Amino acid sequence: GEPLYTEQDLAVNGREGFPNYSHPALTVTPDGDLLASYDGRPTGIAAPGPNSILQRRSTDGGRTWGEQQVVSAGQTTAPIKGFSHPSYLVDRETGTIFNFHVYSQRQGWEGSRPGTDPADPNVLHANVATSTDGGLTWSHRTITADITPDPGWRSRFAASGEGIQLRYGPHAGRLIQQYAIINAAGAIQAVSVYSDDHGRTWRAGEAVGVGMSHNKTVELSDGRVLLNSADSARSGYRKVAVSTDGGHSYGPVTIDRDLPDPTNDASIIRAFPDAPAGSARAKVLLFSNAASQTSRSQGTIRMSCDDGQTWPVSKVFQPGSMSYSTLTALPDGTYGLLYEPGTGIRYANFNLAWLGGICAPGS
Template structure:
């Protein structure tokens, strides 16, 4: 008899993780959370020192949880960048080595995204740091710009969210560039993070994205769209991200133009069926109604949708916990709070679905 592995929680449990005004930072923004090979939760965000605006003096902050998000250790600085801005955290776990890579962009002091054009091709740079002890300590950051960003690009950003490791072992982080119509791409490493390369670009009018490997080996990008449809944009790749399909709109995944989280939950080869998750503010005009969706057909349709947070809900990031329950780190309360919600598949599907391992 197959054993059910989820832990039933009647309602999601919400815990404040980062509060604006504390620890010397005006605002905390851009949440990212990932579960390490040992089950430690790493919650990252931007610590904006002086104001809430993008590209203000910003360090990359981190809190760890050793008990599935019930309690959180004291905040630490993963990357010290002030007076520059370390932005758009995109961690990825190498499940072969256990190493956690943190990829991010660094913006020079005093410039915002809309001001960066004309400053020069090195205005924004791409960086990586890594941890071999579940985020307790971090290596000296390494500049990977030369192989991950074209020389003439000015604006460039990662994720934000998380990266993935494919079945072949490749590490992948999604990105977007501002120079030529706002297009998405991936950067990848085939040597466990030692070196990074860039893939090809999608069509225009898309930016903040997350990538998933589909069961058949294709990559799928789920992207914020400025195409005027007020829904997410989708592109797929059959060659590891070197080329991308034409962009299609997914009218089910409505958005007010906001970042969203897109994540592999289970594979039929390891569990009972394929499942993908998506989370965003499901509203076409306002960043409210934080909704988690579940797909059983690799993102073609979304069979399940349930509201996690009915009121303010901005940027978010999903993660799968060791017991196969789920976590979501999200912005709320006028960008004053980054909060963690823990919930189960039972809650999401009203008891209709439970995971069984083969």
């Protein structure tokens, strides 16, 4: 088809009640609606700011959007509470939609202390909102104790964007949401939080690596799970590891020098999520991030044709300021991109013709 790339602002800093918007999440409901979620920040800071999780809906593939609504409301007066870092996860078997996010009271990422009691204001907690009606209404619960197998873990946050549901192999149907945690030694590690009972219960797998913040996963064409993480040690590249047991544990962590990164959030998805296992289309991945080693800028989308081993195709969509971003595949064969241009939250729609490049050997 003809190249397609359009974009529009969904939330502009200083408008509709919040001076700052951040941390985009994006998904498609089982009915085909497009949901965009993000932080509304009264003070412009992350946890423990009195932030709210917000949402807008599109019923026409992202061309127009409904009014801004609240998923989880922060409280600006004492006792202050806030919610931030949203990430959607849709169970395609049951239709249930989850919105994972941070729940903070007095402490944020760095100041959180060990503990799992939801009433403890000095712990950075894990919350999940659940919807069984396409994201129209939500129920809420705190799952800190469920996903903290080691009492030494003192902090955790859900990586904002979108989680995955496995399609292939013995763990098909498993729901996976990525978290970063700070362990008892003070190291930042990645961990897959997953459910095998459609979200009734959640558990954490084995923590992996060191300096593993802003991590995401994608299912590969053979059912393995690829972990893709920012490097808190600031190597200037993304880190990767592979799981052969559905995200419970991961093998050695290596640096992917095809993916420059300034230690920031990113997104990695299957370009054709319904492709049969082992097929050429199942091996095609898309990746978005700020492709600079020194600053949150140079927003770039890349394509891999071999399960993420190489990334030969790339295109810049935002040469200036660009922080967090998230991708999702749309029912019409195009892709949604929600990102931070430095002025709020912006939505873009593109197709592979715009991205260019071909999946073929170099010869």
